[in-house]
Amino acid sequence: MSSKYLRRRLRVLVAGIAIVLLLTLGPAIACTPAVVEEVPVEKELVNVYSGRHYGHMEPVFARFTEETGIEVRFTFGKTAELRERLKAEGRHTPADVYIAVDAGNLWLAAQEGLFQPIESQVLERNIPAAQRDPQNRWFGLTMRVQTIMYHPDRVDPAELSTYAALADPKWHGRLIMRPATHVYAQSLVASLIAAHGEARAEEIVRGWMANEPVMIDSDTRILETLAAGGGDVAIANHYYMGRLLDADPGFPVRVFWANQDDRGVHANVAGAGITAHAHNREAAIKFLEWLSGPGQRLFTDGNHEFPVNPEVAPHPIVADFGAFQRDPISIAEYGRLQAAAVRLLDRASYK
């Protein structure tokens, strides 16, 4: 083979690689969310760090811009990692608003002084006191309810009552749960600690473990396994059920609202706060106010969550699950107790 021939082949190869890269990376680059950066203030603008990136956030932002003329720039990421980033950036952060998907990170961000308290009658009117920070540093915006799910062929709902009752030996080998690594398991146990104290909560968790639950790290898969007969009862978030019913109205799993005869079912929030060093404070307040009012349906429906605003009706699919009473404890407690909950889960060998 002559070197000329080789060189020509090399050139063809390089050109080929370049074309493939262009074809694949071009759209990818075009679709990458805009990096948050400061621009001279001509147009009103709000910069958002969002740990929530499922449930179609972009249409929500677009509608807000359409209705108010305020542009939204956003960066998506993992809730905990964005919080660390916010902390590291300090007063240089470009973020005005931090959206988190659980009470734990909201509580900790407030603890670390990353938020500023907001006086807003609109927010106070739209969001019940239990679903926001007592000092108004953060506000719950959507509600996800973690409750008991069952297969109607194998379980009579009359057998079900509370989370604690799932520790009963009659559920041995029939339970499906989410591993301890997920914040859902952690905040559920935090709620048990808040309600029963640490000793009793540990007893309950050990009872669950004695029933040797199947551990699956995906709520959707938990429900699918329940439907396929891999278990009879599970603890899962309601909105995954909403998604599955949306895709298949005949999905054979039912929702049971737990603890209705005592404190109420466990609900966590996704919420947001305005950063301590926000450059666009007024626009950020407008943004949160809009999300708690006119934006509620769009914000919650994309993910089949419940609106925190009692004035706003939930999506028909989740409304069909029936009315429920919510554990009235302040969501902030789940954040405060989360680390204790993780330690408890470790002690009880909850995997």
Next chain:
Amino acid sequence: MTFPSLERRGRSLFPRGRGTRWGAFVLNKIQFYTERIHAAGRRQRFTRGLPTLPLMIAGLMILPVAVVLSALLTPTHSVWEHLWATILPEMIGNTLVLLLGVGLGTLILGTGLAWLTVAYRFPGRALFDWLLLMPLAVPAYVMGYVYVATFDFAGPVQSVLRGWFGGVIWFPEIRSGGGAVLVMTLVLYPYVYLLARAAFHEQSSNTFEAARAMGYSRLQSFFRLAIPLARPSIAAGVTLALMEALTDFATVRFFNFPTLSDGVIRVWHGMMDLRAATELAGVLMLFALVAIFVERGVRGRARYFQKVCGCDERTAHHHDAATLRL
């Protein structure tokens, strides 16, 4: 320190046996290396000046490692007590099981496949030669997700089997240490395959013909000749695979198999304690260092060199150590 006149004359300032032995030894060494540096400097100009750029690059590389390791010096006692009493022993055990399983799996699969594609002719060999590298392009957690979704209770395989045999069937639990080892082996074996294949290719066919002529079977020449000759490459490949297995925190979670990497995330996100998570990452890094030392141990002093072209009658001879180190 320079010895320009000596260098020119090419004679040692301190011949052996004169003065104190130790002092002479040290000075001889200094002279030796000074001359080597000068010789290198003639070849590559930039090594003459202070190596600022290399130092800066090295500093950048070392910085995160140093930060993580230095966290070990000031441990958060309460968190460590809790971890030792609860999940840490299991995480360390799982990490060891994962390392052992993935190490053995990639060793057998990578070396075996490399030998098959190098030493045997079979239909589609040319295709398999590079197709076998493809798993490297798939992140382990993606493969893990696919395997779990395919083989778990609600997955298609078990659903079909239940349909055929009705009701209850026994099926191995995919969400387990075994599942994690299986998937990571299938994703990471190309590291071993790639390096072993290159090593086998470099081995001279003359050596094997000689071995066969002396009465070794195919299998014997594989185990007694090809593998020992390729041992440094294989050990390097397995070490790379182990490093990947060690740092993975997403796949092990699918399989409910918490390792130290998973623990780092668990402490960081769950307990919301970045400090303690960094300390745990330091422990993880010690594991990586141990893996590297084990690899050096396995490789030992064995370094082999062969002429590839076959133009020399000497088919295999030992060579200066430095040239073939990976």
